[in-house]
Amino acid sequence: MLLLAVIVLILYFARDLLIPLTFALTLSFVLAPAVSRLERRRVPRVLAVALTCIVAFIGIFSVGYVVSRQLLNVANDLPAYRLNIQRKMATVHSPAEQSLEKAFNAVEGISGDITTTAPPTALQQPLTQIQPVRVVDTDRSQLQATADLLMRFLRPIGTVGVVIVFSIYLLMKREELRHRILLLAGMGRINLMTQALQEAATRISQYLLFQLAVNAAYGILFGGGLYLIGVPDATLWGALAGILRIVPYVGTATSLALPLIVSLAISTTWLPPILILGLFLALELTATNFVEPWLYSTRTGISSLALLAMAIFWALLWGWPGLILSTPLTVCIVVLGRHVPQLSFLHTLLGTDAELSAEALFYERLLAMDQQEARAVANRFLDGKPLVELYDSVLIPSLALVEQDRHQGNLDDKRSDFFFLTIGEIVAELTDYHQKEPADSAPTTPRRISRPVETDFAVVCISVSDQADELTTLMLGQLMERASHPTLLLSAASVAGEILDSLAAEPTTVVFISALPPFAFSQARAICQRVRSHLPNNRIVVGLWNSPSDPDQTPEQLIERFGSGKPNTIVTSLAQALQQVTNWHLQQSSQFMRF
Structure with a gap:
């Protein structure tokens, strides 16, 4: 716990350096396959890295420039629809709310008349407050405002520059970086760290590629739906929805809010905003409940609850950059928990395959004296399997756990008798069990099995x-x-x-x-x-x-x-x-x- 606390403090106070480095590392995972393909075609590494980075950064900056310009144009057009928005908001108020508002206004008017007609007492005389006099240097304040304005623009530009430099370095010196990590791990852990690095790189690359594909499909469907509804600049909103989905939870809400505001501003009825909301809910529920769990959980090895919890953790630690980088960082944590025994609890807490085994689940259900669920566990395990496998893998290990707890004094006689009675009933019921053949198995020619001639073998x-x-x-x-x-x-x-x-x-x-x-x-x-x-x-x-x-x-x-x-x-x-x-x-x- 002390080590984790120190690590969290380092991540917080060194975030100005670690955030660009993490962005660069994530970007290098995306660009490394393209660089490797060019190198396999006998392109020098310097040229391969240069071509890949130029194409990638030109694409990113071009999309960002076009989207920002169109967003500024939409923002400039919105004031023209102010009256339409106010008219819609006025129709939302019910007659009861309007009557209540009139009553409050009347009460306020009466109280105002009373206070103006009543003679003020000595206690009600307003006290004159002495305002402090400050001498303001106009030249210095203007210079400070200019410096603050420059810092607002120079800080993100500097961060982007650092990300670019780190990305190029990581792509050029990736073997050297891997060797340094292996040297830090020590000779005795080379196999362990090699597996961890390879697994982390594979999982993060697959996650980023699948996220790119899912976000692109989401943006196309969302933009197409907005076009059919009749929302202007549907292509812009579709592209923006695909881009903003990189930011978990916050980005999806923002991608809905912008076209919804535009629809409220230009439409004369409530039908287009309702259709936009229905389109968003249909796409989002499909993506979050079916597509993303199927693609992301199996590739990243992180449970859905862990993704949400770690997104909140990284957002509190690093702000919106942490929210964007939460999944790749959590993948690294899960891989460390898988391969480092001292950190195995991280894999148990965050991983997808941290489930109880069949014998442990069977034993736990019997501890809770839930005979029905214990039988269900045994039946699910036995489905299509030989009987001896159930006995060797579930019932006998559960009995061993019972004996261990009973000899240590952790299990009372009532529960142990319940264990023995339930397992005895299950074994008696399985006397006539017949293993089911697979439904899709093709009929085979029956083979002649040699049976012993003598059957008297007791x-x-x-x-x-x-x-x-x-x-x-x-x-x-x-x-x-x-x-x-x-x-x-x-x-x-x-x-x-x-x-x-x-x-x-x-x-x-x-x-x-x-x-x-x-x-x-x-x-x-x-x-x-x-x-x-x-x-x-x-x-x-x-x-x-x-x-x-x-x-x-x-x-x-x-x-x-x-x-x-x-x-x-x-x-x-x-x-x-x-x-x-x-x-x-x-x-x-x-x-x-x-x-």
């Missing part, structure tokens, strides 16, 4: 301890049944020696020990050692569901930690469990076919 699923382990065991057993494997579900308390001795006579039976972290390894190891002592020849699989992989520990080392009860393998997802059982079944079937 699976015994043992849950380690609590209700969460029992639910994961239920999911595993359901998937095994759907894969045509006879399945038996047991709890750790019900695994007696007699049951294990009976399973020893069936060496093809696979034993799954289901455990959900945290605090699952020690219990799973104890059960695995007891099962292995009775079943030395059976395959044993330990399912440590949703367990993060340890890069410092190989699977063989993890198996060695089980001591005398080493399992054959360890899996961390139900998809791995299904694949492992299928592979063993196919191996056993192929051996059976040889005999």
Whole structure:
């Protein structure tokens, strides 16, 4: 927070230098593709930059000159329509308002008569105030006024000159500038900063190009609509609307106000102003609600609310230049938040893809005890997907979050029971689930799938301890049944020696020990050692569901930690469990076919 406060202070007090530099940087993003194209055609960089800048600045200044001249002509013609405007304003007042105005005038007249006829008292005698005498140097005041007038013209001219110089320098020395930024970042962050610079340049360039296209289309449609309505200088108002849309929110309101004033001045009825307002609303609602979110949000990576908030922030910090530059500056901030871990909160606050994952949203809805919305989250995720993906990606991670909060004392028994009950009901309802085929998938020739000859390949699923382990065991057993494997579900308390001795006579039976972290390894190891002592020849699989992989520990080392009860393998997802059982079944079937 202290660093952010220092940065904001620097941006505020150094705005006289940073505003032209930012304008130049934004302009260089627009002109850099044209310079690169000329360089690819073997045009020297100096000549390419000169040609591009000359064409760009001549176009900008020409449009600005023509638009300003026409605006001055319209402003000079408006006083001629003063009577027409007053007549329209007079028709707005209702008879009730006119009667009320007459009543106020009468009251004011009566009070004036009373005050003039009553003899003034001593307290009502006007006090004579002594006015201070100032000696004004007319020559100096005129010189100061002339200097102020010159500064009003020289300041924007100087700013434009600085922008031009910075733009040319950035286009000529863009590799040198990139190298300086990489040197500041350090050798260990070259990859990070290269990705950040490339992403920022791509996003800003795409945003500016799409904004140019949208504003041009908006101006053409607005000018064409004004021409059909009958507003004079429709081309001027269309061009002005396209230009002013560069300034967010304020520019759009200004582009409506100017032709609306002209229409009020020259028209004899209220129909043209109403049509202009309807045209503006139709174009603006279409652009802001459909076109711009589709183009800008995906290209810039900024949410609509963040665009509005950052526009207000930059406008308060830099004035109208900040309002114009708010989107490119916010793009840079979002890119920094994406690539710099210390600033990741900026990407979370301002980015478009800062949404809760399916398992987090499912868990959050169950925390709010909203069973209907939690089911809706699961159904939306499952649409067109296999059942095992829902279990591995949503339900089991949610159960892991429940176990973590429950063991830390952050979840009461009422909510945890609600969790287990809801997830158990969802799993029971999905027993007969069938994956939907895509509607647009072309019919294919059915392939012949080789199925195992022997079908007697049973699976015994043992849950380690609590209700969460029992639910994961239920999911595993359901998937095994759907894969045509006879399945038996047991709890750790019900695994007696007699049951294990009976399973020893069936060496093809696979034993799954289901455990959900945290605090699952020690219990799973104890059960695995007891099962292995009775079943030395059976395959044993330990399912440590949703367990993060340890890069410092190989699977063989993890198996060695089980001591005398080493399992054959360890899996961390139900998809791995299904694949492992299928592979063993196919191996056993192929051996059976040889005999």
